[in-house]
Amino acid sequence: MNKGYFGDYGGLFIPETLSHALNELEKLYTEIKDDKDFNLQLTDIYKDYVGRPSPLYFAESLTKHLNGPKIWFKREDLNHTGAHKINNTVGQALLAKMLGKKRIIAETGAGQHGVATATICAKLGLECIVYMGAKDIERQELNVFKIETLGASIVPVHSGTATLKDALNEAIRDWVTNVDTSHYIIGSVTGPHPYPTIVRDFNAISGKELKEQSLNQFKALPDMIIACVGGGSNAMGVFHPFIEDKTVELIGVEAGGKDSSDIGGASITDGSTGVLHGAKTKILQSNSGNILETNSISAGLDYPGVGPEHAYLADIKRAKYVKIFDDEALEAFYEISRIEGIIPALETAHALAYLKKISALDKSKNVVVNMSGRGDKDLYSVMKNAKH
Amino acid sequence: MQNTSLITIKDNQTAFIPYLVAGHTSNEVFSSALRLLNDVGADLIEIGIPFTDPIAEGKIIESAHHHALKNDFVLDDVCQIVKKFRTYSDTPVIAMGYTNSFINPSSELIATKLSECGVNGILIVDLPASEKSIINTFKNNQLNHVQLIAPTTQLNLIEEFLENDPALIYYITQRGITGSNNLNLEEISEKLSALKKLSNKPVITGFGIKTVEDVKNLKTLTDGIVIGSPIVEKISLDPSLTELKKYVEPIVETIKA
Numbered sequence: 001m002n003k004g005y006f007g008d009y010g011g012l013f014i015p016e017t018l019s020h021a022l023n024e025l026e027k028l029y030t031e032i033k034d035d036k037d038f039n040l041q042l043t044d045i046y047k048d049y050v051g052r053p054s055p056l057y058f059a060e061s062l063t064k065h066l067n068g069p070k071i072w073f074k075r076e077d078l079n080h081t082g083a084h085k086i087n088n089t090v091g092q093a094l095l096a097k098m099l100g101k102k103r104i105i106a107e108t109g110a111g112q113h114g115v116a117t118a119t120i121c122a123k124l125g126l127e128c129i130v131y132m133g134a135k136d137i138e139r140q141e142l143n144v145f146k147i148e149t150l151g152a153s154i155v156p157v158h159s160g161t162a163t164l165k166d167a168l169n170e171a172i173r174d175w176v177t178n179v180d181t182s183h184y185i186i187g188s189v190t191g192p193h194p195y196p197t198i199v200r201d202f203n204a205i206s207g208k209e210l211k212e213q214s215l216n217q218f219k220a221l222p223d224m225i226i227a228c229v230g231g232g233s234n235a236m237g238v239f240h241p242f243i244e245d246k247t248v249e250l251i252g253v254e255a256g257g258k259d260s261s262d263i264g265g266a267s268i269t270d271g272s273t274g275v276l277h278g279a280k281t282k283i284l285q286s287n288s289g290n291i292l293e294t295n296s297i298s299a300g301l302d303y304p305g306v307g308p309e310h311a312y313l314a315d316i317k318r319a320k321y322v323k324i325f326d327d328e329a330l331e332a333f334y335e336i337s338r339i340e341g342i343i344p345a346l347e348t349a350h351a352l353a354y355l356k357k358i359s360a361l362d363k364s365k366n367v368v369v370n371m372s373g374r375g376d377k378d379l380y381s382v383m384k385n386a387k388h
Numbered sequence: 389m390q391n392t393s394l395i396t397i398k399d400n401q402t403a404f405i406p407y408l409v410a411g412h413t414s415n416e417v418f419s420s421a422l423r424l425l426n427d428v429g430a431d432l433i434e435i436g437i438p439f440t441d442p443i444a445e446g447k448i449i450e451s452a453h454h455h456a457l458k459n460d461f462v463l464d465d466v467c468q469i470v471k472k473f474r475t476y477s478d479t480p481v482i483a484m485g486y487t488n489s490f491i492n493p494s495s496e497l498i499a500t501k502l503s504e505c506g507v508n509g510i511l512i513v514d515l516p517a518s519e520k521s522i523i524n525t526f527k528n529n530q531l532n533h534v535q536l537i538a539p540t541t542q543l544n545l546i547e548e549f550l551e552n553d554p555a556l557i558y559y560i561t562q563r564g565i566t567g568s569n570n571l572n573l574e575e576i577s578e579k580l581s582a583l584k585k586l587s588n589k590p591v592i593t594g595f596g597i598k599t600v601e602d603v604k605n606l607k608t609l610t611d612g613i614v615i616g617s618p619i620v621e622k623i624s625l626d627p628s629l630t631e632l633k634k635y636v637e638p639i640v641e642t643i644k645a
């Protein structure tokens with residue numbers, strides 16, 4: 001396999017100004033990823049600050065209700081800041097410190113990655129600038145306030161679709177300009193090499209824990225793991241340690257938007273091969289290669305691309321990708337809240353909605369849903385929509 | 389094979405290389421701007437192919453890309469306009485843009501189209517040196533390869549880029565996007581002479597060059613000066629192109645003096 005490629009996907013499709021910074025990042029990461037001191041530091045933060053390991057919870061009431069396989073939740077929603085995103089930001093912030101960079105740039109869609117970045121920057125004393133689409137600022141008000149409370153600055157992005165895609169463009173432009181002093185903490189397994197690998201590895205803590213927990217708690221590997229896929233970081237994190245375990249079925253759930261005529265965020269299910277934000281991957285595009293405007297009830301899945309390694313896993317059929325529509329996700333959002341007393345993020349609700357489609361599985365099977373985040377951040381927009 | 393060279397290196401002469409965005413602010417305005425820039429003495433013209441996500445562009449050029457796309461820009465229109473341009477001018481033209489616009493539906497098809505209508509070269513902002521098959525597809529259609537080099541590009545990567553045998557090297561003056569302004573003449577001069585030692589191809593310079601003063605400072609250092617954002621801005625502000633003419637005339641005069 002070519003360096004930085006997963007099959008045909010990945011690579012470094014970037015303005016040339018950034019190639020040196022990406023090479024430096026790759027070099028440092030290769031040097032320290034197995035370094036004892038680095039990993040001790042990281043483990044410490046994971047344990048006492050993030051609150052890891054996150055539990056593997058048996059969703060007994062839901063299992064009874066659906067009358068199918070046993071359902072388990074990997075509780076990334078219980079992490080500090082309420083989602084899996086912090087697994088990546090703490091790792092990358094430590095890398096930035098080692099690179100001698102004190103200014104951090106991030107993009108955010110749902111605001112979770114912005115919050116997770118602002119959080120670790122506050123702790124480590126790093127300056128933090130978060131780019132966010134104007135449309136997302138509106139629908140994720142609470143996270144905007146959180147990011148500012150944590151001492152970071154938010155830069156609203158009005159161009160293009162004014163969502164995650166354009167926030168990413170703006171973050172890259174900032175990085176091109178301030179490359180000598182700044183580190184860019186990308187929020188998913190997307191972007192140019194080495195980001196898809198780095199973000200995957202930091203998120204893989206959840207998959208590694210899950211492996212141990214499932215062997216302890218149900219004496220077997222899961223039969224199926226389900227995770228939502230925006231850029232694909234929570235899914236890749238929980239899938240990756242199981243890729244060689246061929247009995248474990250891996251399901252990535254993309255956002256379908258309103259209905260089958262809509263352009264949701266289902267880059268693998270509905271997209272084709274192209275180049276976006278530094279990587280060759282599956283993207284939603286027009287015939288002339290322009291990027292389509294996507295629609296999803298969940299800001300974190302409202303993105304026309306996907307991590308290149310997911311495109312590869314889909315090609316080799318190691319993982320299966322499906323889509324869930326807005327209504328189905330919203331129904332799961334309410335249902336899981338009422339049945340389990342856990343309010344999921346709208347992104348996660350897409351993964352949960354897929355459970356309805358697998359109730360025919362044998363009752364002895366163990367199915368794990370990666371609970372990528374909690375729903376607090378979405379309550380306001382769900383409430384506003386409910387009043388319509 | 390690649391065509392002849394895009395610009396030739398002549399003693400004491402620097403090429404004037406304007407950049408404009410295809411289909412901006414309309415096909416008619418674009419076509420007239422092309423003629424105007426040719427007539428005032430452009431030595432090479434860069435045509436930006438509009439893309440939804442032009443990550444190396446500042447606000448001015450990004451807006452022009454989006455504006456052209458809103459007007460339902462299609463590549464066939466550019467081809468028509470360049471064909472018409474070829475009836476009265478043989479000034480070389482290169483298409484500049486982003487990888488995704490040059491591989492969809494296929495690089496073969498885009499290369500054939502561009503070449504047939506009279507485009508002479510391509511500059512793909514985000515194409516890595518390793519994508520040799522894409523570069524060769526364009527070369528095989530008589531489209532010269534132009535390579536960007538940044539102030540941060542390390543020697544080993546410069547060598548890798550040079551192995552792809554570009555017809556022209558485009559040195560980016562600064563760490564930044566188009567339209568930003570922090571020219572560091574000392575660094576530019578150092579990097580340009582280093583590049584000259586590595587390659588005998590012409591080296592042109594762009595990003596952040598705006599004023600007559602900038603042009604005066606740079607013209608002895610480089611084989612060509614690219615001006616983008618100020619030109620695109622004048623076209624946006626005044627589609628009658630009076631402002632554009634007023635702006636470029638003293639620039640060209642300074643370059644050619």
Ligand SMILES: Cc1ncc(COP(=O)(O)O)c(C=O)c1O
Pocket residue numbers: 083084109110111112113187188189228229230231232233234235299300301345347348372373374
């Ligand atoms: C809770 C939650 N889940 C999932 C996602 C989607 O991102 P990814 O696919 O990278 O996990 C987001 C993104 O903001 C999120 O906040």
